Amino acid sequence: MNEPLPPLVRPSEGDPLDGLIDFVPPAGDQPRLRADAARNRARLLEVAARLAGECGAGNLTMEAVATEAQVGKGTVFRRFGDRTGLLVALLDHHERELQAAFLTGPPPLGPDAPPAERLRAFGAAVLRHEYAHRDLYLAAGADASRRFSGPANQLRLGHLCMLLRRAEVTGDVELMAQTMLGYLDIHLVDHLVGRRGMSLERLERGWGDLVERFVKAA
Amino acid sequence: MNEPLPPLVRPSEGDPLDGLIDFVPPAGDQPRLRADAARNRARLLEVAARLAGECGAGNLTMEAVATEAQVGKGTVFRRFGDRTGLLVALLDHHERELQAAFLTGPPPLGPDAPPAERLRAFGAAVLRHEYAHRDLYLAAGADASRRFSGPANQLRLGHLCMLLRRAEVTGDVELMAQTMLGYLDIHLVDHLVGRRGMSLERLERGWGDLVERFVKAA
Structure with missing residues (x-):
């Protein structure tokens, strides 16, 4: 009934923006940076994340990151x-x-909570997370043909399938997981919040209701 | 709780491909063609639809339509x-x-069937219909920002909301309808059939299960 999920694939070469959301390199697959270089990179990313949060990723420049981090361009x-x-x-x-939060973090999102509770927390976490970084996620998810097959999406899909099975939901678990991911699609969320004036709280309640309908029948 | 749906909007000017799926002109809003011109146009469309079905819309040419319809280019x-x-x-x-099929057609899709039955039939009909014409629908739905706000999509959304209410489903009906439309997204369907090797029958069963989970709890 349920085919095994395809293995995670490496991002393709070409326009790097094409692969934005797909880029989840396996640990150890990059040349290992020396410890100080890694710290340096992490610090620059923290600065870039803060700036993007303040001004929007669309307005982020290399110069601003350099200035804010007090390093050369x-x-x-x-x-x-x-x-x-x-x-x-x-x-x-x-x-x-x-x-990290949904794979190894504290409950209710992480592994120490019962599966139904993790399912509820997952939707709320993804909604908040993607909405907070929506300009990045919107740009990354614009290519419809890649929306479903990127490794990040595959990981979420596999995670939902696992939680649904552990919650002893019967039926076509993969299609249910796809339905749930569709509800969390940042383009839909952006439309519902930006154009239809819905609140994130309402979307969270809707997610909770969806989880209930899948889990209750189990 | 449920904001009223926005009114249908006219397609915007500009690149007509942008508005492909949005183009549902209200009756009487176009200059009325003389009866023979209208028949002529309908005949050309029938020919074009048959050719697109045989060779794919991507390969459709004005020349081929003219030749097949035995008229000048x-x-x-x-x-x-x-x-x-x-x-x-x-x-x-x-x-x-x-x-026409879901608004005024025969049961189980049209108005003479009970709402839960119409909901089941709706998903199967959209799946079959969009998959049969998927190259057209894929091209039309590629712009994520327009995916949710085009009149054709609004009509489907309003239809699902109406059926869910008539089926006495309680809760946030608009979000449920959005979830259901997400399941029918031709990009998802194309991914599940083309890449994951699922059958349309399996997707139809999944739709039936989804309807069940919304309607049963009512």
């Missing part, structure tokens, strides 16, 4: 290549934060 | 302007067929 270029490289790294950074 | 250009105009008219033609 060359350092920022050396670390990220160009502005697109910085945005890719930033999205990857945010996605890893979210992944 | 100038007639096809005069009627549709250019190839984009033909594709817009073709999508509009297909969308109207679907709309």
Whole structure:
């Protein structure tokens, strides 16, 4: 009934913006940075994340990151290549934060809570997280054909399937998980909040109701 | 709780491909064609629809339509302007067929069936219809920001809300309808069928299960 999920794939070459949301490199797959270089990179990302939060990712410049981090512009270029490289790294950074929270974080999102509770928390977390970084996620998810097959999305899908099974939901778990991911689509959320004037609280309640309808029948 | 749905809007000017799926002109809002011109246009559309079905809309040419309909190429250009105009008219033609079926057609899709039955039939009909014309719908729905606000989508949303209410489903009906529309998203369907190897029958069963979960709890 349920085919196994395809393995995570490496992001394709080409326009790096194409692969924004897909970029979840397996640990150890990049050349290991020396400890100080890694710290340096992490610090630049923190600065970039703060600036993007304040002014929007669309207004982020390499110069502003350099100034704010009190390093030379060359350092920022050396670390990220160009502005697109910085945005890719930033999205990857945010996605890893979210992944850490739902894979290994504290309850109710992480593994120490019962599956139904984790399902409820997952939707609320993704809604808040993507909405907070919506300019990055909107840019990354614009290519419809990649929306469903990127590794980040595959990870979320697999996570939802796992939680639904543990919650002993019967039926076509993969299609249910897809339905749930569709509800969290940042383009839909942006439409409902921005154009239809809905609150994130209302969307969270709607998510809770959706989880209830899948879990209750189990 | 539920804000009223926004009124249907006229398609915007500009690149007509942008508005492909949005184009549902109200009756009487176009200059009335003389009866023979209207018949002529309908015949050309039938021919174009058959050719697109055989060879894919991507391969459709004005020349092929003219040859197949045994008219001069100038007639096809005069009627549709250019190839984009033909594709817009073709999508509009297909969308109207679907709309006629769920608004005024025979049961179980049309008004003579109970609402829960119409809900079940609606998903199956949209799945089959969009998948049959998927190259047109994929091209039309590629712009994520327009995916949710086009008149055709608004009509489907309003229809689902109406059926859910008549089926006495309680809760946030608009969000449920959005969830259901997300399940029918042609990009998702194309991914599940083309990449994950699922059958349309499986997607139809999944739709039936989704309807059940919303309606049963009512």
